[in-house]
Amino acid sequence: xxxxxxxxxxxxxxxxxxxxxxxLMEGVxxxxxxxxxxxxxxxxxxxxxxxxxREHAERRVLGRVxxxxxxxxxxxxxxxxxxxxxxxxxxxxxxxxxxxxxxVMGPDGYRALPAQLRQLASGEARASVGGGGQLTxxxxxxxENYEGLEQRRRSGVSxxxxxxxxxxxxxxxxxxxxxxxPEKNRRPEEVLEEVAGIAGSGITEVTLLGQTVNSYRNGNxxxxxxxxxxxxxxGIRRVRFTSPHPIDVTEPLAEVxxxxxxxxxxxxxxxxxxxxxxxxxxVRRYDVxxxxxxxxxxxxxxxxxxxxxxxxxxxxxxxxxxFQSTLDLMRVVRFDDAFTYRYSRRxxxxxxxxxxxxxxxxxxxxARLEELIRVAxxxxxEINRSEVGRLEEVLVEKPARDPGQMLGRTRxxxxxxxxxxxxxxxxxxxxxxxxxxxxxxxxxxxxxxVATGVA
Numbered sequence: 001x002x003x004x005x006x007x008x009x010x011x012x013x014x015x016x017x018x019x020x021x022x023x024l025m026e027g028v029x030x031x032x033x034x035x036x037x038x039x040x041x042x043x044x045x046x047x048x049x050x051x052x053x054r055e056h057a058e059r060r061v062l063g064r065v066x067x068x069x070x071x072x073x074x075x076x077x078x079x080x081x082x083x084x085x086x087x088x089x090x091x092x093x094x095x096x097x098x099x100x101x102x103x104v105m106g107p108d109g110y111r112a113l114p115a116q117l118r119q120l121a122s123g124e125a126r127a128s129v130g131g132g133g134q135l136t137x138x139x140x141x142x143x144e145n146y147e148g149l150e151q152r153r154r155s156g157v158s159x160x161x162x163x164x165x166x167x168x169x170x171x172x173x174x175x176x177x178x179x180x181x182p183e184k185n186r187r188p189e190e191v192l193e194e195v196a197g198i199a200g201s202g203i204t205e206v207t208l209l210g211q212t213v214n215s216y217r218n219g220n221x222x223x224x225x226x227x228x229x230x231x232x233x234x235g236i237r238r239v240r241f242t243s244p245h246p247i248d249v250t251e252p253l254a255e256v257x258x259x260x261x262x263x264x265x266x267x268x269x270x271x272x273x274x275x276x277x278x279x280x281x282x283v284r285r286y287d288v289x290x291x292x293x294x295x296x297x298x299x300x301x302x303x304x305x306x307x308x309x310x311x312x313x314x315x316x317x318x319x320x321x322x323f324q325s326t327l328d329l330m331r332v333v334r335f336d337d338a339f340t341y342r343y344s345r346r347x348x349x350x351x352x353x354x355x356x357x358x359x360x361x362x363x364x365x366x367a368r369l370e371e372l373i374r375v376a377x378x379x380x381x382e383i384n385r386s387e388v389g390r391l392e393e394v395l396v397e398k399p400a401r402d403p404g405q406m407l408g409r410t411r412x413x414x415x416x417x418x419x420x421x422x423x424x425x426x427x428x429x430x431x432x433x434x435x436x437x438x439x440x441x442x443x444x445x446x447x448x449x450v451a452t453g454v455a
Contacts, residue, residue: 006033006034006035006044007034007035007036007037007042007043007044007045008026008029008034008035008036008037008043008044008045008046008047009036009037009038009039009040009042009043009045009046009047010022010025010026010029010036010047010049011040011046011047011048011049011064012049012084013048013049013050013051013057013060013061013084014049014050014051014053014057014084014085015051015053015243016160016207016209016242016243017162017165017209017210017211018049018050018051018084018085019160020151020160020161020162020209021049021083021084021107021110022049023151023152023153023154023160024110024146024149024151025047025049025083025110025113026151026152026154027149027150027151027152028110028111028113028114028149029045029113029114030152031149031150032114034114036152040068040071041071043078044077044078044079045078045079045081045117046068046071046078046079046080046081047081047082047083047113048061048064048065048068048080048081048082048083049083049084050082050083050084050085050086050087051084051085051086052084052085052086052088052089052175052179052346053085053174053175053176053344053346054341054344054346055344055345055346056344057086058086058090061082061086062097062098065080065082065098065100065101066098068080069098069100072100079102079103079117079120079121080100080101080102080103081101081102081103081104081105081117082094082098082101082103082104082105083103083104083105083106083107083109083110083113084106084107085106085107085175085176085179085180086179087104087105087106087138088106088107088138088178088179088180089175089178089179089346089347089348090104091104091136091138092104092136095134095136101134102120102134102135103116103117103120103134103135103136103137104134104135104136104137104138105135105136105137105138106137106138106139106140106179107165107179107180107181108139108140108141108144108181109137109138109139110146111144111146111149112137116135116137119135120135140181140182142181142182142184143184144165144184145165145184145185145186145187146162146165147186147187147190153198153203155203155397156201156202156203156425156426157203157205157395157396157397157398157425157426158203158205158206158207158238158395158397159198159203159205159206159207160206160207160209161191161194161195161198161206161207161208161209161230162186162208162209162210163185163186163191163208163209163210163213163216163226164183164184164185164186164209164210164211164212164213164215164216165180165181165183165184165210165211166180166181166182166183166184166211167180167182167183167211167212168182168183168212168215169211169212169245169283169285170283170350171272171282171283171284172281172282172283172349172350172351172354173272173282173312173315173343173346173349173351174346174349175346175348175349176211178348178349180211183211183212183215185210185216185217185218186218187218188218188219188221188225188226188229191208191226191230192229192230192233195230195233195236196233196234196235198236199233199234199235199236200235202426203426204235204236204237204238204395204426205236205237205238205239205240205395206230206236206238206239206240207239207240207241207242208226208227208230208239208240208241208242209241209242210241210243211243212243212244212245212248213241213242213243213244214241214244214245214248214249214250214253215245215248222252223241223248223253224250224252224253224255224256227239227241227253227256227257227260227263228256228260230262231256231260231261231262231263232260232262236262237262237428238262238264238395238411239260239262239263239264240264240266240413242268243268243270243310244267244268244269244270245270246269246270246271246284246286246290246291246294247285247286247290249267249269249294249297249298251297254297254298254300254301254302255301257298257301257302257305258301258302264411264412264413265302265304265305265306265411265412266305266306266307266308266411266412266413267298267302267305267306267307267308268307268308268309268310269291269294269295269298269307269308269309269335270309270310271291271309271310271311271329271333272284272310272311272312273311273312273315273318273322273325273326274288274322274325274326274327274328274329274330275288275318275321275322275323275325275326276288276325277317277322278315278317278318278322281315281316281317281354282312282315283350288325288329291329292332292333295307295333304412305412306336306337306412306413306414307333307335307336308335308336308337308338308339308413309333309335309337309338309339310338310339310340310341311326311330311338311339311340311341311372311376312341312342312343313326313340313341313342313343313365313368313369313372314342314343314360314364314365314366314368314369315343315351315360316343316351316354316355316358316359316360317354317358317360318343318360318368323368323371323372326372327371327372327375330372330375330376330379331375331379334379334383335376335379335380336380336383336384336412336413336414337376337380337413337439338372338376338379338380340369340372340373340376341369342365342366342368342369343360343365377438377439380438380439381436381438384414384436384438384439384441385436387414387433387436387441388433388434388435388436388441389432389433389434390432390433391430391431391432391433391446392410392411392412392414392416392430392431392432392433392443393410393411393428393429393430393431394408394409394410394416394418394428394429394430394431394443395408395409395426395427395428396408396420396424396425396426396427396428396429397409397425398425399422399425400417402417404419404420405417405418405419405420406418406419406420406421406422406424406425408429408431410431414441415439415440415441416431416433416440416441416442416443417440417441417442417443418431418442418443418444418445419444419445420445427448428448429445429446429447429448430445430446430447430448431443431444431445431446432444432446
């Protein structure tokens with residue numbers, strides 16, 4: 001590969017961890033001399049970083065890879081790689097669906113990405129499906145936490161900080177433990193060093209990432225201790241974390257959230273179902289009463305906290321009564337936001353071994369999803385309308401759709417649109433919430449906050 005040809009494009013699908021992994025791959029490639037470009041047509045290496053949580057996401061990626069193959073036919077030297085959870089789940093079978101793909105790499109292989117690309121360029125890759133040189137890199141590494149590598153952060157406003165990879169839970173619907181391996185937690189010293197570097201660059205908000213982030217443990221460091229230490233890094237003004245597991249929402253965690261000014265008044269609490277019977281079949285390790293106790297504990301510690309959640313409907317054997325229990329839970333807790341899904345069967349997960357007669361008919365599952373969305377959005381609208389008139393500190397993130405307007409988020413993770421200037425990005429403004437469309441607020445800037453950028 002010539003010096004001119006060292007151009008790479010990374011396109012990411014899926015969760016925050018995938019977004020962070022995309023930044024990691026860009027950092028690894030940049031350190032090896034690549035120039036990161038913003039258009040696949042300008043690249044000599046195109047990486048599609050994938051998600052395996054839902055079948056729809058995989059179909060979308062296969063369609064996108066087929067589109068990119070048009071570029072490959074026009075420019076045969078183009079290297080096309082598929083990385084991430086879908087790559088790990090499908091493995092060599094992905095090459096049967098898309099024989100024009102050159103590289104299939106799972107989430108533990110990114111450190112070796114430049115070396116694998118050199119191997120492909122040299123023609124040393126093994127012959128595989130389609131008769132060309134192709135590589136699959138799918139081994140799990142129990143020690144790989146990508147320590148010592150630097151991400152190429154796309155945002156100058158907020159930074160993702162992975163503290164944990166993999167998962168030790170075995171929720172029966174979830175593919176993550178099988179495509180990301182067992183839980184691995186980074187050394188706290190390395191996390192704090194990274195956060196200090198982020199603050200030194202002028203970024204004041206960080207989000208700690210993990211598959212079950214609050215189960216973090218490294219030596220005598222648990223998640224509450226790490227969260228407190230991150231919140232006290234000079235220059236850090238806001239700290240968030242995702243995605244926690246309800247069973248690890250503890251009193252020490254609530255105490256840190258209540259007493260550390262930098263920790264935002266926001267908690268994502270994935271409930272998945274409001275039926276004890278379905279929760280047992282999901283192997284979620286809590287029941288509804290326990291979940292409600294967690295909610296009460298957190299709200300007692302942080303009265304103004306905003307709660308969000310994930311909910312799945314149509315899980316195998318879910319009855320109408322189970323579904324109604326989920327709606328009841330939504331009405332009791334009153335989440336500020338909810339990410340709602342219809343159950344998606346994932347090969348390799350325990351749920352696929354459940355009896356076929358347990359399957360909820362697709363039209364019924366879709367009807368339940370639509371009803372859940374209606375209830376969740378109704379609650380969200382009611383909550384947000386009750387907050388009109390509040391003064392909120394807003395971190396300005398980017399220009400909004402309409403010219404002359406900016407988009408930012410409150411500490412409670414509420415999106416606000418207001419008149420402003422592009423030069424405000426990364427700064428804080430005090431905004432009065434004047435109205436809401438249901439999910440987003442419209443606001444008026446009252447003043448600039450006292451501090452902007454690095455404290």
